Amino acid sequence: MIELTGLTKTFGDHRAVDDLTFTAPSGRVTGFLGPNGAGKSTALRMVCGLSRPDSGTATVDGTRFTDLPRPARVAGVMLDASAQHPGRTGAEALRLAAMAAGVDTSTVAPMLERVGLADAGGKRVGAYSLGMRQRLGIASALIGDPHVLILDEPANGLDPEGIHWMRGLLDDFAADGGTVLLSSHLLTEVQAIADRVVVLHRGRLVMEGDTDALRGEATQQLVQSTDLDALTSVLDEAGISHEAGNAGLIVDAPPASIGELALTHRLVLTRLEPSGGDLESAFLALTRSA
Ligand SMILES: Nc1ncnc2c1ncn2[C@@H]1O[C@H](COP(=O)(O)OP(=O)(O)OP(=O)(O)O)[C@@H](O)[C@H]1O
Ligand SMILES: [Mg+2]
Numbered sequence: 001m002i003e004l005t006g007l008t009k010t011f012g013d014h015r016a017v018d019d020l021t022f023t024a025p026s027g028r029v030t031g032f033l034g035p036n037g038a039g040k041s042t043a044l045r046m047v048c049g050l051s052r053p054d055s056g057t058a059t060v061d062g063t064r065f066t067d068l069p070r071p072a073r074v075a076g077v078m079l080d081a082s083a084q085h086p087g088r089t090g091a092e093a094l095r096l097a098a099m100a101a102g103v104d105t106s107t108v109a110p111m112l113e114r115v116g117l118a119d120a121g122g123k124r125v126g127a128y129s130l131g132m133r134q135r136l137g138i139a140s141a142l143i144g145d146p147h148v149l150i151l152d153e154p155a156n157g158l159d160p161e162g163i164h165w166m167r168g169l170l171d172d173f174a175a176d177g178g179t180v181l182l183s184s185h186l187l188t189e190v191q192a193i194a195d196r197v198v199v200l201h202r203g204r205l206v207m208e209g210d211t212d213a214l215r216g217e218a219t220q221q222l223v224q225s226t227d228l229d230a231l232t233s234v235l236d237e238a239g240i241s242h243e244a245g246n247a248g249l250i251v252d253a254p255p256a257s258i259g260e261l262a263l264t265h266r267l268v269l270t271r272l273e274p275s276g277g278d279l280e281s282a283f284l285a286l287t288r289s290a
Contacts, residue, residue, distance in 0.1 A: 007057070018203035030182070041183070086125050166193060224248035224271035
């Protein structure tokens with residue numbers, strides 16, 4: 001498992017990661033979620049020993065990454081999918097990763113097959129699509145047969161089929177007792193791939209729990225009506241909390257309750273949709289309740 005304890009990193013006077021404590025347990029896929037600039041990559045780089053924390057510790061299986069005798073056999077890492085040399089073929093890149101990890105290069109062909117690149121192994125990485133580079137990056141992370149995976153934005157650039165594929169791969173990995181920690185700035189991606197979520201906002205932990213709990217936090221509706229003032233009064237009378245959003249009212253109630261209320265009071269709704277699909281409103285809900 002991966003454990004972060006009081007991890008802190010400051011650049012100049014900007015605290016990018018602020019007293020961050022959480023655990024990514026084995027057997028689970030933990031999503032590390034936060035908007036651009038929240039500090040996800042900074043935290044993951046510290047976990048992988050690429051950057052030194054100002055204070056706090058990060059361990060993999062109880063040991064600091066830099067103290068692991070053969071790190072690639074313990075933890076597979078993908079921090080930047082575009083880091084592969086564009087002039088090498090996918091198979092060459094993976095062969096180098098295998099040698100660096102100290103495993104037999106006979107593992108390369110089955111690994112290309114496993115990530116769906118069997119036909120593209122002879123192609124130069126420079127000619128790969130973004131999604132293919134992500135698959136190659138995951139193959140490089142897996143080549144040492146680790147039981148921990150640390151992936152920074154692995155779903156970036158994947159199409160829906162690719163996301164589905166990744167979920168299957170990571171689920172299998174976790175079902176075998178593996179630990180997965182992956183970052184994303186998209187709530188929908190984390191919902192699709194992870195079963196646990198850690199939410200980071202301005203370097204600080206905002207929430208840690210099951211993905212379903214986050215979905216629950218985000219079940220607010222965006223409501224618009226031809227008579228917003230009347231709708232506001234009706235919601236107030238019904239004791240349903242709401243606030244003004246950019247495109248209408250953000251209402252804390254299931255869609256059916258809002259629809260029934262509108263029907264009873266003969267109000268026309270011009271919009272009724274979940275407002276919790278985006279990270280920002282989930283954050284608002286989280287920080288309000290915090
Ligand atoms: N080497 C550095 N020097 C100075 N500031 C840095 C450095 N690395 C990161 N930062 C700053 O730290 C903050 C967090 O950056 P980080 O890359 O960790 O965010 P992130 O959550 O990974 O964002 P994204 O979703 O865009 O990848 C940002 O304000 C960034 O500008
Ligand atoms: Mg990042």
